[in-house]
Amino acid sequence: MAQHQVNYTKDGGLPVMLTTVDHLINWGRSNSMWFLTYGLACCAIEMMASGASRYDFDRFGTIFRASPRQADVMVVAGTLTKKHAEFIRRLYDQMTEPKWVISMGSCANTGGMFNTYATVQGVDRVIPVDIYLPGCAPRPETLQYAAMLLQQKIRRERAFKKLPKKRLV
Amino acid sequence: MREYRPKKDVQKKSYYRDRFYVAPQVPREKIEEGSRFFDDVKSLGSKFEVKDSYVEINQLVVIVESSSIFEVIGYMKNSLSYDILNEMSAIDYVAKCGGFEIFYQMLSLSTTKRARIKCFLKEGEAIESVSSHFRCADWSEREMYDMFGIRANNHPYMKRILMPDDWEGHPLLKTYPLQGDEFAQWYEVDKIFGKEYREVVGPENRDGAMIDRYDTKRFSRIGHEVEYGASIDLGEPDTNLKYQEEKGVFLIKKLKPEISKELEKRK
Numbered sequence: 498m499a500q501h502q503v504n505y506t507k508d509g510g511l512p513v514m515l516t517t518v519d520h521l522i523n524w525g526r527s528n529s530m531w532f533l534t535y536g537l538a539c540c541a542i543e544m545m546a547s548g549a550s551r552y553d554f555d556r557f558g559t560i561f562r563a564s565p566r567q568a569d570v571m572v573v574a575g576t577l578t579k580k581h582a583e584f585i586r587r588l589y590d591q592m593t594e595p596k597w598v599i600s601m602g603s604c605a606n607t608g609g610m611f612n613t614y615a616t617v618q619g620v621d622r623v624i625p626v627d628i629y630l631p632g633c634a635p636r637p638e639t640l641q642y643a644a645m646l647l648q649q650k651i652r653r654e655r656a657f658k659k660l661p662k663k664r665l666v
Numbered sequence: 667m668r669e670y671r672p673k674k675d676v677q678k679k680s681y682y683r684d685r686f687y688v689a690p691q692v693p694r695e696k697i698e699e700g701s702r703f704f705d706d707v708k709s710l711g712s713k714f715e716v717k718d719s720y721v722e723i724n725q726l727v728v729i730v731e732s733s734s735i736f737e738v739i740g741y742m743k744n745s746l747s748y749d750i751l752n753e754m755s756a757i758d759y760v761a762k763c764g765g766f767e768i769f770y771q772m773l774s775l776s777t778t779k780r781a782r783i784k785c786f787l788k789e790g791e792a793i794e795s796v797s798s799h800f801r802c803a804d805w806s807e808r809e810m811y812d813m814f815g816i817r818a819n820n821h822p823y824m825k826r827i828l829m830p831d832d833w834e835g836h837p838l839l840k841t842y843p844l845q846g847d848e849f850a851q852w853y854e855v856d857k858i859f860g861k862e863y864r865e866v867v868g869p870e871n872r873d874g875a876m877i878d879r880y881d882t883k884r885f886s887r888i889g890h891e892v893e894y895g896a897s898i899d900l901g902e903p904d905t906n907l908k909y910q911e912e913k914g915v916f917l918i919k920k921l922k923p924e925i926s927k928e929l930e931k932r933k
Contacts, residue, residue, distance in 0.1 A: 516916055524916040580830045582854035607871070614837055614846030615829070617854050618870040649911060 522656035526569070526595065527648040528558040533568035533592065535585075537575025540602040540634040544574045547637035557644050565591040570647065571624075572640070576604035577617040589624045594660050597651070599643050600626045603633045694720040694727075702779065706746050714738055725780045732768070732785040736794035739770060739783065743799050748772040748781055751800040754807070756787075756814045758840045765789050766816060770796070787816065795821040813838035832857075845872055 532554075536544055548554045548561055562568045565588045577585060589598070600620050603609035606629045608618035620626060627650065628643045668687075697707050697719055703726040707719045710728060714737065718729040730738050742748040750773040756766040765788040772781045787793055795818035797804040807818040808827040815836040817824060826833060834849045835842055845851070855867045878885065883895050890902040914920045 514917075520916045524918075527915075528918075579850070579853045583857055586858045607874075610874075612872060612874055613844055614842070614850040618872065622867055622870070623854055623858060652911065652915065 519656040520652075523652045523654065526656075527651040530557070530559050530570045530597075530644065530647065530651075531568050532559050532561045533565055533571045533588070534561045534563055535571055535573050535575075535588075537573065537577060537581070538602075538604060540574035540605070543634045543637055544572060544601065544640060547640045552637040552641065554641070554644070557641070557648070559644060565589075566593065568592055569595065570597045570599060572599045572601050573605040573620050573624075573626075574601040574634075576609065576611055577620050577623070578615050579617055580615070582617050582623050585620065586623050595654075595658075597627045597647055598624055599628045599630065599640075599647065601630045601640065601643075602635055603631070606631070609633060692722050694722055697721060697726075703781075706779075706781070709746065710738070710741065713741060722782075725782055727782045727784065729784045729786075732787045732791070732793060735768070735770075735783070735785050736796055736799075739772075739796045740799050742772055742781065742783065746774070747776050748774045748779070750775065751796070751802055751806075754796075754803055754810070756810050756816055758814065758838065759786075760789055761840060765791075766814060768793060768810075768816070792817040792819050794819050797821060812836065815839070 534544075536542075546552060548559075554561075559570075565571075569592070571589060571592065573585065589596070598620075600606050604611060604616070605620050608616045610633075612618075617623060628647055630639050630643050632639055695701075697703050701721065703719075703721060706726065707716065707728065710716055710730075711719075714734050715731050716728055717731070718727075720727055728738075739751075752771040752773055754768070754770045756768045759765060759767055763786070765786055768785050768787055770783040772783065773779075774781070785793075793816060795803065795807055797807060797818070798820075804822065805827060807821055808823070808825060810816050811818065811824060812826040812828050813836055825831065829837065830853075833853075835847055846853075851870055852861075852864055855861075855863055859867065880898055882892055882898055887902060889905065891905045892898055892902050
């Protein structure tokens with residue numbers, strides 16, 4: 498009779514960890530969010546600053562990719578003009594599922610100070626948005642917080658959810 | 667110069683006291699014998715019909731007929747050595763005089779003189795393109811067509827340059843609304859989703875100061891977070907700011923505040 502019973506499912510037991518598939522997949526997804534570089538205006542400077550060494554976005558597992566085929570998260574950083582609206586939708590459609598969108602800054606949220614004929618009054622008129630970042634331009638900390646909130650959102654989601662219908666341009 | 671006003675109590679007053687202030691005109695000097703522009707105007711006048719000419723802030727201004735603009739610009743470039751076209755565009759005077767004023771800002775590097783050629787063009791007429799004299803006029807004329815709807819004859823590529831090709835209207839006209847006409851307001855929805863989606867997407871919100879306190883779909887409340895679309899008519903709960911989930915994250919250790927160390931000084 499063993500004096501000290503070993504709980505094999507706890508830490509220090511066997512090198513085995515029990516979890517659900519949802520947890521495992523969401524863990525992978527939330528810690529490897531690859532951003533599509535989408536710098537449209539001055540918010541892109543803050544986005545680049547977040548990616549650089551001082552704020553070091555890589556520790557969240559986010560890597561900026563230049564192709565929508567390799568990206569999971571689109572960060573719309575800047576003013577979206579009406580001429581460009583078609584292309585943002587096309588790039589969004591080219592991203593593989595699952596995909597998320599962060600709308601960064603006042604211009605992307607609502608059109609901001611560009612209350613004119615040529616600016617889309619909020620990217621949510623064109624693509625579905627998960628997180629809106631306030632600020633003009635938001636500090637890198639704000640983008641970090643948005644990434645962390647998005648991680649929380651991804652972990653809450655079901656890994657195998659029904660995909661919404663796509664509509665191509 | 668605007669007259670000086672004491673600014674001691676300036677914060678108590680409203681901003682736009684001089685609402686109907688009319689800025690003084692820049693003085694126009696006549697071109698007489700001895701002026702550095704005299705020879706230029708004389709030789710221009712002998713070749714073309716010069717309606718008016720004067721000097722404004724050391725710059726020659728010549729007003730000519732719009733039908734002769736191609737020859738005038740060519741003469742300025744080849745004979746009078748104004749070898750750079752800095753800028754050209756139009757000014758909307760449709761309501762005032764039924765047309766546009768088109769200006770060509772030119773610079774002569776060899777004689778360090780600047781000149782502005784102006785002409786008046788009636789609405790609906792086209793101007794002769796000067797892009798064969800100056801390559802930079804190519805894009806300027808395209809911009810002029812895009813913004814004002816003034817076509818340039820014999821232009822190599824008369825197409826919009828700033829707005830999309832399928833755009834309707836010319837935005838720099840004074841009659842064009844700043845926030846866009848109906849076509850502009852629905853442009854991206856019509857193009858991407860189709861006109862039948864107008865009702866789904868809804869009209870643009872053009873009120874920059876609009877804040878709906880009870881809208882939980884578009885307005886977040888940090889520290890008082892609620893579910894998406896939840897009703898908060900009866901007030902919202904306080905929620906602690908959490909950077910990590912309560913139960914922790916799979917394979918990731920939760921940071922405990924008591925074991926974290928705060929540095930008093932930078933190393």
